[in-house]
Amino acid sequence: MIRDAVEKDKQAIQNLLKMCFPIKSSDFMDCFFSSVYDYGRSVVCEIDDRIVSCVHMQEMNVQLNGMAVKSIFLSQLSTHLDYRRSGYMQECMASVLDECDKKVLLTFAEASNPKLLERFGFQQASIHRTYDLPAKYFDKATTIGITDTYTAAELLAVYEEFMTHFDGYKIRNVMMFERMINECLHCGEQLLAYRDSQGRIRGYVRFRSRKDHVKVSECIYSGSTVLTKLLKAAVGNHTELRLEVSEAEHLEKVFPLAMSRKRIFTMVRCGNLPLFNKLYNANVRTSKDAYAIGFKPLYLNEKY
Numbered sequence: 001m002i003r004d005a006v007e008k009d010k011q012a013i014q015n016l017l018k019m020c021f022p023i024k025s026s027d028f029m030d031c032f033f034s035s036v037y038d039y040g041r042s043v044v045c046e047i048d049d050r051i052v053s054c055v056h057m058q059e060m061n062v063q064l065n066g067m068a069v070k071s072i073f074l075s076q077l078s079t080h081l082d083y084r085r086s087g088y089m090q091e092c093m094a095s096v097l098d099e100c101d102k103k104v105l106l107t108f109a110e111a112s113n114p115k116l117l118e119r120f121g122f123q124q125a126s127i128h129r130t131y132d133l134p135a136k137y138f139d140k141a142t143t144i145g146i147t148d149t150y151t152a153a154e155l156l157a158v159y160e161e162f163m164t165h166f167d168g169y170k171i172r173n174v175m176m177f178e179r180m181i182n183e184c185l186h187c188g189e190q191l192l193a194y195r196d197s198q199g200r201i202r203g204y205v206r207f208r209s210r211k212d213h214v215k216v217s218e219c220i221y222s223g224s225t226v227l228t229k230l231l232k233a234a235v236g237n238h239t240e241l242r243l244e245v246s247e248a249e250h251l252e253k254v255f256p257l258a259m260s261r262k263r264i265f266t267m268v269r270c271g272n273l274p275l276f277n278k279l280y281n282a283n284v285r286t287s288k289d290a291y292a293i294g295f296k297p298l299y300l301n302e303k304y
Contacts, residue, residue, distance in 0.1 A: 125268035131245070273285065
């Protein structure tokens, strides 16, 4: 049976995700269920009173070529190990995508399993570059101006300024940054910002310390000097920092010896291309081309 999850399903869904995604840290899972889960909704497949498959849905608005486009983001696609290859994920996704196609033009999904998503009509959306940067790259930088004191409104302002260079990004608001601050506070992450001599926040970095490195999940900055200051503060006493940025951010210009590797970060599905073409007065034929309809580089850094 396909149905919406209810409150009493929460623990069962959490157990299912932990089984299906063992490489995701317990901090990530705790953070997702304490700070994110209740703002979206999960669709589950139940067999003999047991939840065997699940898809989580979050509504969001995406800025695309001058318009705010209502969209849905799918994440945590999962099927119990004992019930795989039985069509339960297909049933779940069929229900979810039927709803998405009726409500929104674009549906996005976390690209943890691109081959699976391709079977449901998804195509490549955003690409990320990953850099592994030794701490010595920041030796000449200082942490003057770095602060852990800021407001959600200040973080939103610098995010919006940064996004003027991009297209295809999630339109965020103050409440979303309040949730981000709360996530970091309770889920083992840190969020530092840089404040200039006039007291204005000019960038922020969100990161988590690992055993042998620091992993940066988002870095928003207003120039190379701000970038290096933020990364210097994030790396701390670690020897290496792992940073994911958009495909358009070539950090070799700042760190000449740095090398990057690319990966698909999110995928997209347009459920109604004729309507999309009518809205944008366009003639695109694929979901990938629909998402890339603008002239600016693409940025989408959402995990759920």
